[in-house]
Amino acid sequence: MAERTRVAIVGAGPAGLLLSHLLDEAGIESIVIDSRTREQIETTIRAGILEQGTVEVLTETGASERVNTIGDKHSGIYLGFDDELHHIDFGALVGRNVWLYPQHEVLVDLIAARLAAGQDLRFGVTAERVEDAETERPRVVVRDAEGRESVIEADVVVGADGSRSVVKKAVTGSHGGFFHECPFAWFGILTEAPPSKDELIYSNSPDGFALISQRSPEVQRMYFQCDPETDPSSYSEAQLWDELQRRTPATELKEGPIFQRDVLKFRSFVAHRMQAGRAVIVGDAAHTVPPTGAKGMNLAVADVVLLDRAIRDLLLRGDATHFESFTDEALRRTWKAQQFSWWMTSMLHQQPGASDFERHRQIAELRTVTDSEAGRRYLAEAYTGWPLLGR
Ligand SMILES: Cc1cc2nc3c(=O)[nH]c(=O)nc-3n(C[C@H](O)[C@H](O)[C@H](O)COP(=O)(O)OP(=O)(O)OC[C@H]3O[C@@H](n4cnc5c(N)ncnc54)[C@H](O)[C@@H]3O)c2cc1C
Numbered sequence: 001m002a003e004r005t006r007v008a009i010v011g012a013g014p015a016g017l018l019l020s021h022l023l024d025e026a027g028i029e030s031i032v033i034d035s036r037t038r039e040q041i042e043t044t045i046r047a048g049i050l051e052q053g054t055v056e057v058l059t060e061t062g063a064s065e066r067v068n069t070i071g072d073k074h075s076g077i078y079l080g081f082d083d084e085l086h087h088i089d090f091g092a093l094v095g096r097n098v099w100l101y102p103q104h105e106v107l108v109d110l111i112a113a114r115l116a117a118g119q120d121l122r123f124g125v126t127a128e129r130v131e132d133a134e135t136e137r138p139r140v141v142v143r144d145a146e147g148r149e150s151v152i153e154a155d156v157v158v159g160a161d162g163s164r165s166v167v168k169k170a171v172t173g174s175h176g177g178f179f180h181e182c183p184f185a186w187f188g189i190l191t192e193a194p195p196s197k198d199e200l201i202y203s204n205s206p207d208g209f210a211l212i213s214q215r216s217p218e219v220q221r222m223y224f225q226c227d228p229e230t231d232p233s234s235y236s237e238a239q240l241w242d243e244l245q246r247r248t249p250a251t252e253l254k255e256g257p258i259f260q261r262d263v264l265k266f267r268s269f270v271a272h273r274m275q276a277g278r279a280v281i282v283g284d285a286a287h288t289v290p291p292t293g294a295k296g297m298n299l300a301v302a303d304v305v306l307l308d309r310a311i312r313d314l315l316l317r318g319d320a321t322h323f324e325s326f327t328d329e330a331l332r333r334t335w336k337a338q339q340f341s342w343w344m345t346s347m348l349h350q351q352p353g354a355s356d357f358e359r360h361r362q363i364a365e366l367r368t369v370t371d372s373e374a375g376r377r378y379l380a381e382a383y384t385g386w387p388l389l390g391r
Pocket of ligand 1 (some may be wrong): 010
């Protein structure tokens with residue numbers, strides 16, 4: 001016997017939780033399941049940069065008040081190259097900003113809001129497959145932590161279940177989508193140290209890329225370009241600081257104990273479609289981007305804003321217009337974000353075996369951006385985020 005709900009959401013990441021929150025605003029009931037525990041979800045360190053539109057959605061809908069109190073507004077970034085730092089002033093160029101507010105804090109807020117409203121959120125429950133996606137009664141077969149199988153039937157099934165999505169199979173079929181592999185990865189560290197600079201530094205150096213980012217006044221997140229097969233334990237702390245410092249010659253880094261290290265591989269993917277019948281995929285289930293443009297979580301939010309409108313129209317007014325155009329509208333932004341992330345990545349990283357010609361060309365590309373207001377404005381507009389459709 002299947003349990004019934006209006007919208008079954010697989011995945012309690014930013015995409016799944018925000019969608020359930022927005023649907024609840026319109027009185028649309030949903031069940032959210034996640035295979036992980038609440039503690040695992042609330043403590044996994046991932047994205048950190050929120051576009052202005054993302055912050056507006058979170059605050060206007062009451063999903064996160066704390067982004068305004070403990071989030072850190074950044075009105076620019078630094079581009080580092082040729083031993084110099086160049087400030088890109090988002091506020092002056094496009095009148096928009098970004099916020100440094102870690103993804104796991106967004107999840108803490110969204111989980112608290114959902115539980116406080118008495119909504120249905122189930123941890124330790126794993127979706128195994130989606131059935132009958134092409135009908136008006138799609139179903140998710142799930143298994144709980146004790147191994148018991150059951151079925152959730154809904155008007156719409158949403159796969160917000162990340163890059164290894166099981167819902168994706170029901171949506172994209174054997175075609176899948178479009179892939180692009182980068183020949184490098186990021187070595188990431190968390191360190192207990194004060195910030196080295198007031199804004200993020202994206203640094204291009206002959207030794208490779210580095211990103212000097214922040215988490216809080218006491219904890220900093222830093223990355224440097226590495227080989228994807230690098231073993232995170234193969235570096236001593238002194239070697240890690242040496243790598244980071246060599247790649248950011250224009251800034252003296254403030255060092256502290258390193259308490260977390262990981263290697264983050266890059267893989268770009270875009271599904272060839274984001275819906276089939278009444279099954280839809282959003283966020284990382286539908287697309288992944290290199291982290292250089294800070295677009296991953298923001299794209300998930302943009303998908304959800306569009307899908308919220310589409311589901312409201314479909315279920316409350318019987319109007320399928322936005323539901324049917326969802327894939328086209330969501331993929332337009334996704335491909336723009338892929339282009340921006342690819343551009344930032346290629347401009348800032350060293351390709352293995354790159355020639356001196358390529359190195360000079362890359363520096364000229366960076367100068368083309370920093371020396372021109374139009375160049376700086378393009379970067380500022382894309383980084384702070386294009387307008388969100390659907391609200
Ligand atoms: C290590 C790492 C670092 C990153 N850093 C950045 C960054 O600096 N900047 C940036 O913009 N982006 C970054 N990203 C990307 C960003 O975190 C993602 O784009 C964002 O999490 C996407 O949100 P989502 O809700 O679509 O998916 P996710 O956050 O992946 O959430 C999916 C959820 O679904 C659950 N799930 C999966 N399968 C099932 C199943 N079968 N049944 C039930 N539940 C399931 C998972 O447990 C998870 O909680 C990073 C990603 C990773 C992995």
